[in-house]
Amino acid sequence: MIVIFVCKQCPARSRRARGHMALRVEGTKALAETTVDKLADDMAEAILSGEFAPGSRLDEQLLAQRYAVSRTPVREALRQLATTGLIEVRPRRGAIVTQVTPAQLEELFVAMGELEATCARLAAMSMLPTERRRLQALHERMGVLARQGDALAFADCNHDLHTMIYAGAHNGVLADMTQALRRRLAPFRRAQFHLEGRLPRSLSEHDAVIAAIVRGDAAGAHTAMLHHVTLVERSFEELCEEQVRNP
Amino acid sequence: MIVIFVCKQCPARSRRARGHMALRVEGTKALAETTVDKLADDMAEAILSGEFAPGSRLDEQLLAQRYAVSRTPVREALRQLATTGLIEVRPRRGAIVTQVTPAQLEELFVAMGELEATCARLAAMSMLPTERRRLQALHERMGVLARQGDALAFADCNHDLHTMIYAGAHNGVLADMTQALRRRLAPFRRAQFHLEGRLPRSLSEHDAVIAAIVRGDAAGAHTAMLHHVTLVERSFEELCEEQVRNP
């Protein structure tokens, strides 16, 4: 979200000239205003959605044609994606979508769990009363959704709940890192909400986390969150094994 | 470090043609082979060393002249640095070296502490006997250096010690993130090793961390490391205040 403070009196020209600023709200990213940013966003989305399969080559010319731009902005976008780990650029040999090995996936899940648990611990220590109340309220709403069996809305709220916890840690650096990791793992987590009985199970795990945070139990929040994320990972693994058996 | 598996029988030409690969060792970065990578490294170094002051503008043409290249690779390097948070590129308004506010610095230190503590916890759980022994050995060597008052060698070993702990967590993702944060904070940590009495104090703090890791006490390692990093931060703050008083 971008908030712009505008002096209605000043015509557009002088507004810029005097440096009236577009203030960015804390913790948000600027909207993609330049071609490169749009490209990077689009390509990241295409990778995360699986359209660009892991291991596939990203030909600069093809991408340039696809997005109707020249190679220059494509290259800049590719470099940007490379530093996020989504793709790999091999000097003089082009870029490929990063192939995540099972071992690396395991590491990503573990790292994610640790970061989330850390956020939960900090949140338990430093959340404001308002934040705790809103967290509790969201959790209760998810209880209703779970009973209604609305997996889609539940997933949305689940995302908000976790984001709320990152924010509650009151540490932008940590929140950004955790969010980034979460995004990278999104493709692997998506499927599991359709698993039978996942919703109520998820809810009861959340219960422990939320309760610990609300009562300010740092160690408890850490443990409960680690447990929760580990279970999410476990059910992902089960899903994989199942797919191997019944492809 | 790069390890290349070579078939001695095949001449260089066919080796490439047949796709014999240069295997990158886990957890390391490729050497800068392309102009852009070299630029990015150089510029990052210049920023971290303070040559490019926080807030200063990075003019593409000037940079291109300085490194005797065209603007194209400079722009790509800038984009790369931007995603690491070292600089900020404002659309159509050029790049500036990120200005870290005291509040952000505090967040960086806290995040760093949490990550280091997490690494220590995981290391306590999953380090191999060899790794524990080497950690212990390095710690003892640092004891000697501290008694000799060799601050420079001590700082080197200190770096190695922490790196060893990241590696001991057996999680490349976490290790990379921690290392990156450590690098970003390096300019702010550098000065403090010259503080009076810092070496022996640092050593005794390490003692608690190492002991906990070696005996496999996960919770203890976490707590001790968090304590250690917090103290490092504290002494940095003291240093700042002192400089404010006697500039």
Next chain:
DNA sequence: AATGTAAGTCTTGCATACAAGAAATGAGTC
């Protein structure tokens, strides 16, 4: 004097062009 306007200059953003390295192809050799 302070603010608003307009022209001019400078910088960035993107496209195009060319050079150099890598893969692919095909002929020759053992």
Next chain:
DNA sequence: GACTCATTTCTTGTATGCAAGACTTACATT
């Protein structure tokens, strides 16, 4: 028939050029 080597083709890496947006300066207005 497998391997080597040379040649061709394709892709990436870097330089250059042009257009559009942002800053500067000088000027006009209240």
